[in-house]
Amino acid sequence: GQNIDQPTEMTATEGAIVQINCTYQTSGFNGLFWYQQHAGEAPTFLSYNVLDGLEEKGRFSSFLSRSKGYSYLLLKELQMKDSASYLCAPMDSNYQLIWGAGTKLIIKP
Amino acid sequence: ETGVTQTPRHLVMGMTNKKSLKCEQHLGHNAMYWYKQSAKKPLELMFVYNFKEQTENNSVPSRFSPECPNSSHLFLHLHTLQPEDSALYLCASSQASGGASGANVLTFGAGSRLTVL
Numbered sequence: 001g002q003n004i005d006q007p008t009e010m011t012a013t014e015g016a017i018v019q020i021n022c023t024y025q026t027s028g029f030n031g032l033f034w035y036q037q038h039a040g041e042a043p044t045f046l047s048y049n050v051l052d053g054l055e056e057k058g059r060f061s062s063f064l065s066r067s068k069g070y071s072y073l074l075l076k077e078l079q080m081k082d083s084a085s086y087l088c089a090p091m092d093s094n095y096q097l098i099w100g101a102g103t104k105l106i107i108k109p
Numbered sequence: 110e111t112g113v114t115q116t117p118r119h120l121v122m123g124m125t126n127k128k129s130l131k132c133e134q135h136l137g138h139n140a141m142y143w144y145k146q147s148a149k150k151p152l153e154l155m156f157v158y159n160f161k162e163q164t165e166n167n168s169v170p171s172r173f174s175p176e177c178p179n180s181s182h183l184f185l186h187l188h189t190l191q192p193e194d195s196a197l198y199l200c201a202s203s204q205a206s207g208g209a210s211g212a213n214v215l216t217f218g219a220g221s222r223l224t225v226l
Binding site: 004008033042043044048089091095097099100 | 113149150151152153154199206207211213214215216217218219220
């Protein structure tokens with residue numbers, strides 16, 4: 001079956017760095033997406049990785065290892081507004097997104 | 110109006126009512142989606158429309174009936190729902206559906222919070 005595993009909740013301090021891990025098992029693979037969702041709001045696109053390696057976009061970076069079925073989202077210089085849920089979603093061989101339950105990130109001053 | 114707009118934002122209905130959720134996108138996208146989001150559960154894909162044609166129906170009960178009159182509008186008609194159908198219903202759109210590219214990036218609406226009594 002298809003499965004996504006990411007931590008349910010993480011806590012970090014303002015100004016610090018946090019890494020949110022995601023491991024996945026899918027039938028085929030066509031890239032992996034990360035979305036951010038603030039409470040009561042729509043999910044918004046953060047990153048898309050289809051090749052191995054690190055993609056950097058400002059304070060956020062996303063890493064992919066296809067052989068290990070592993071990705072992480074790295075958030076630097078954390079700000080209070082980064083408190084949100086982070087959703088990992090690989091795409092399978094049918095181009096279907098397989099969603100994780102999300103990681104709720106709590107930022108403390 | 111820009112992006113993806115959903116109405117109503119909140120809806121309370123009884124099990125015998127009939128109501129509809131509306132979604133409109135102003136992005137020129139060709140694919141539209143309905144998702145169900147329940148607390149602490151992964152997003153569940155319900156329906157996909159590509160160029161107004163339904164291309165996906167993920168075994169959704171018939172009490173949920175989608176309608177896509179054009180590529181900018183999507184409806185979800187609701188009738189004889191159950192309390193377990195209470196959830197956040199998210200509409201999304203993308204440039205295309207299928208294909209491993211950035212064209213699959215989803216833009217979501219803010220959602221319609223549905224409570225079934």
